[in-house]
Amino acid sequence: MELPIKISQQSREPIYHQIENQIKALIASGQLQTGSPLPSIRALSKDLEVSVITTRRAYQDLEYQGFIQTLQGKGTFVADINPALKQEMKHDSVSQALSQAIDTAVQHNYSKKQIKELFQSLLDSRGDL
Template sequence: MKITISNSSNEPTYKQIFNDIQQAILQGELKDGEALPSIRNLAKALNVSVITTKRAYDTLEHENYIKTVPGKGSYVAKQNSEVIHKKQLLILQDQLTLAIQTAKLLRLNLSEIQEMITLLYRNELENEDNDKESL
């Protein structure tokens, strides 16, 4: 699991930690029941305060991504595949909203945005096909 902290980000540090762990869970990089680093070890590794990592873990637990067992640590909670799919769609929606806002700043119209998405999607499919052929 890779967690990247950007000091220049407008997003609070705990939220950056939350987002990276959430993504790792939603993408299947972290599996059900897998142990997470201790709050202290993660804080030390990221060079942030223990309070910051505790807040990230508390938020992850509140949103049912992890379970904490007192004295034993924090573990990835069992995820419902339908719930994961809905959460992934919400993340995609947020990313597309940001892309649309950027496109509007560039004064692109809807057809130009659609054309760009179509080209990117087709390129991605071609890359997948090329990756399969190289195996």
């Protein structure tokens, strides 16, 4: 199973944290259901072209936080997550993405008004909302 995870080498965020956050987002959105198997640490490391140590760190953090569970000899699976926690994760994920977008706009000297207009324009152009 290949996870739709994208690593940004330009990001200041550590790679293990990028992996962790994207797996949390996949769980929160329902793309990864309770009990879904995750790729092995080695397989995910190979897919993402990152070190096994980096992937292991992400998995260890996710397991410690209760998002995944490893069953000896069987593999790693999505844990049963409280629905309220899933909602909080979704909110945090969207907030973080929007915050990064705002930071980028500010770096390009956009005014608050320009950011709002751009956001509204992009939102209006989405036919699926």
